[in-house]
Amino acid sequence: MIKSLQRLGVCLMGIALFGCSSVKVSDYAQEKPTLDLSTYFNGTIDAHGIFTDRSDKVVKRFKVVIDAKWTVQNGKKVGVLDEAFIYSDGTTQRRVWTLTEIAPNRYKGTASDVVGEALGEVAGNALNWSYTLALPVDGKVYNVQFNDWMYQMDDKVMLNKAKMSKFGIYLGEVTLAFYKR
Template sequence: MLKKWMVLLCLGLALSGCGGVPVSHYSQEAPKLDLRKYFTGRVEAWGMFQKRSGEVTKRFTVVIDGHSEGEVLVMHEAFSYSDGTKQVREWRLRPNGPGRWKGTAGDVVGEAYGEVAGNSFHWNYVLRLPVDGTEYDVSLDDWMYLIDEQTMANRSSMSKLGVEVGQITLFFRKTGI
């Protein structure tokens, strides 16, 4: 009986990773997202983290200052959380072929890989997340959608060992060049 349940559990986990919409589905959507153009200058963002149950456990704001260093897009992010904590992250993104990007950050394990199509950017990476004095490596499936030239919506699914642990919802507003 236990073997049967294990097979069903493994099948369910395998199928949960299948499907989904490819970023190419949005290739004809406008306005067209130019990551370098959007994130050069100042961008402000507001967001929240929700557990799998839907409970909001953290709210936060982010100030992002971006610039180019040759072909590298550098984004300095300063987070302020609802519990009073602060965090900084510096992304370094570089082109990785037509419409493709790869990036690194201090709390990202290895490299992040993503692709732009139309108004959308989809990328995946493993984030080393500190929680109550312990660090956890969680996978992020991250989607960004340009709404207009100044506004972007972001929805990320966070998982550990293939099981979703929560979601991040974030809204960006470009405020400076």
């Protein structure tokens, strides 16, 4: 019995240590090309994506066309990303993000279905966003947390992987490939 409890304790400590280790955006500081949000997300960008549930089953496929424009307001870069979604089941959705540079390489973002503000940081070729999205599912709306990572591959392509959770429980992932026209 004592050996079983000791093994359980060792396993739990391992899980706790693994759960505490996480990637930081600064880990990508030396990666190229260097991501500049106002340069990449400017003009028209096409994206194709999937949502996979926690068993990795593809639940939804979609296409997004993004119309992005930036201005300078009060000395800060401000971008509007107008996203038009078309889902594989024929439904459509629109999300308009307003992104504001709050410090060098740090951004906040708002959209009508984002609860509060998204906070993001850029380093090297990567952007990490954290936010809560009010997600409609079967006639109900759930506030779901997103840990969203984007990686610029070259001047045309960016890859995006966002993990979704609620109350710390993993729900699934959104994977997107962006292509700048």
